[in-house]
Amino acid sequence: MTLAVTGATGHLGGLVVEHLLRRGTPADQIVALVRRPDAADGLAAKGVTVRVFDYNQPDELPSALAGVDSLLLVSGNEFGKRAQQHQAVIDAAKTAGVGRLVYTSAPGADTSINPVAPEHWATEQALAASGLAHVILRNNWYHENYLADLGAAAQTGEILTAAGQGRVASAARTELAEAAAVVLAGSQVGQTLTLTGDVAWSFDELAADFATALGRPVVARHVSAAEKSDVLAAAGLDAGVIGFILGVDAAIAAGELAGVTGDLSALLGRPTSPILETLRAVG
Numbered sequence: 397m398t399l400a401v402t403g404a405t406g407h408l409g410g411l412v413v414e415h416l417l418r419r420g421t422p423a424d425q426i427v428a429l430v431r432r433p434d435a436a437d438g439l440a441a442k443g444v445t446v447r448v449f450d451y452n453q454p455d456e457l458p459s460a461l462a463g464v465d466s467l468l469l470v471s472g473n474e475f476g477k478r479a480q481q482h483q484a485v486i487d488a489a490k491t492a493g494v495g496r497l498v499y500t501s502a503p504g505a506d507t508s509i510n511p512v513a514p515e516h517w518a519t520e521q522a523l524a525a526s527g528l529a530h531v532i533l534r535n536n537w538y539h540e541n542y543l544a545d546l547g548a549a550a551q552t553g554e555i556l557t558a559a560g561q562g563r564v565a566s567a568a569r570t571e572l573a574e575a576a577a578v579v580l581a582g583s584q585v586g587q588t589l590t591l592t593g594d595v596a597w598s599f600d601e602l603a604a605d606f607a608t609a610l611g612r613p614v615v616a617r618h619v620s621a622a623e624k625s626d627v628l629a630a631a632g633l634d635a636g637v638i639g640f641i642l643g644v645d646a647a648i649a650a651g652e653l654a655g656v657t658g659d660l661s662a663l664l665g666r667p668t669s670p671i672l673e674t675l676r677a678v679g
Contacts, residue, residue, distance in 0.1 A: 397425060398463050399580050400494075402449060402485065403470040404428030405435040407540075408500070411573030412468060412580070413439060419574075421581055427464060451481035457488030464489075466496045468580045471516065475640075479518035486519075486526050497530045498580050499523060503590050503653060505534060510647035511640050520588075529585040533576060536592040537566040537653055539674035542602065546675055549606045554617040557599045558624040562648035564602075565592035565656045568669050575663040591660040593668045596653075602671070609675035621645065 399421060403409035405428070416426055423443030430436045436446040447460040451472050461467065469485050472478045482499075489497050502508065505516040516534075523530045545555050575591055597605070599616040606614040619627070621642050628638045647653065661668050 397465045397581075398427060399425060399466050399468070400427035400429055400461065400464040401468045401470065401580070402429045402451075403472075404439065404444075404446075405430050405432070406470065406473075408569060408573050408576075409468070409470045411570050412470070412576050413444065415570075415574040415577035416581065417442065417444075419577060419581065421577075429460060451484060452477075454484035454488065457484060458491040461488055461492035461494055464492065464494050466498065466580055467494050468576055469497055469499045469519075471500050471519070475512075475515070478515040479522075482515075482519040483522050486522050486528065489528060490526055495529060496585060497523065497528050498576065499530060499532050500576065501532050501534045501588075503534045503536055503592070503655070508647060508652050509643065509650060510652055511643035531579055531584055531586070532588040533572075533579060534588060534590040535567075535572050536590070537564055538569045538572070539566050539593075539669075539671045540569050541566070542671070542675075543678060546606055546609065546678065549603075549614045550610050550612070553613055554615050555599055555603050555606065556617050556619060556624060556627060558619055558621045558642060558645040559599060559648035560618065561598060562645075562651060563596035563598050563654040564648055565594075565596040565654060566671055567591065567593040567660055568674055571660060571664060571668055575660055578663045589659040589663075590655065590657045591663070592655060592657050593671070594656060594658070594661055595668075595670060596656055597671060605670075605672040605675055608672060609678075 401409050401412050427445045428439045429449030431450050433446050440446045449460045472481045501516040505513045603614045603616040
């Protein structure tokens, strides 16, 4: 069975390929789909097939998917273009006769106020309409999303948040990648899995973990959305980025990232790692 991974030199896709290899998938059964093949020399050296795959070149996508049995579509990072890009991949998968598609989405994509949700929901709807056998992996926030905050806290001793008492059941990127590898190499279809960490933390608890990782006091500074907007604007962020950040805080405050499902630990066959483990690795 030939397994293909889009964005195979990216943060998530690269880890998925690593986990496929570690879990015993022969390298010659893995196709790394990348924009820049020169960035995938390391994968090619391991025997992985490397093919050029650019979401923005829809006419060239079907040939890159020739012979692929199961495809992992890692969501793109060009916000505002992702729904169109993902539709192009879905269309190409149908044209190429791909048997099964796995897609990385977001929690509650159909109802969420999180600014990342609309394009994910559009992609989920496109998959449903395509007739392709598929599995949707709704990945919660990565532990790694808070490493920039860790760096800031090292200087300021605080985390600035407008998320109130909202909680986040984040998970390590490598564990979400391993789960994707498990599903990609498996046979399940028609499932929507919400992949979360086993623990949902508050920002006060995150501050305590920051303090442990940094070896200095850290507190969560709770502010209103307007106050956080002013701070971010003073730091030079533009209105679009500020709106995105505040939108995420609003989603967290609404409890949208707090649910713990157990789907991730079930796929891994072990408990998920706490965020402190990720923080300590770089703190």
